[in-house]
Amino acid sequence: MSILLKIHTPSKKVLEKTVAKVSIPAYNGDLTVLINRAPSEILLKSGKVAILSENAEVLEEYQIGEGIADIAGNTCTIFTTDIEDKK
Numbered sequence: 623m624s625i626l627l628k629i630h631t632p633s634k635k636v637l638e639k640t641v642a643k644v645s646i647p648a649y650n651g652d653l654t655v656l657i658n659r660a661p662s663e664i665l666l667k668s669g670k671v672a673i674l675s676e677n678a679e680v681l682e683e684y685q686i687g688e689g690i691a692d693i694a695g696n697t698c699t700i701f702t703t704d705i706e707d708k709k
Contacts, residue, residue, distance in 0.1 A: 625655060626640055627673065644671065645674060663691070671683065685705065686703075
């Protein structure tokens with residue numbers, strides 16, 4: 623199983639891919655989204671979204687602006703004000 627990660631800015635869809643885990647910059651501290659996580663909406667601060675392997679190794683990183691993450695089922699959709707090219 624995997625998580626469908628989607629990242630959107632106001633003007634376009636930036637990313638849509640399946641990942642093992644994803645770390646997001648929540649206001650209460652970084653949060654790792656795992657498979658079968660309870661549905662939730664999380665406020666995001668500016669920071670790094672990290673795509674992680676099964677062993678929690680960072681595979682890709684994206685610098686985002688503030689936004690919100692909508693987690694439902696095995697989908698994590700991030701709506702952000704801005705995103706920089708991946709690092």
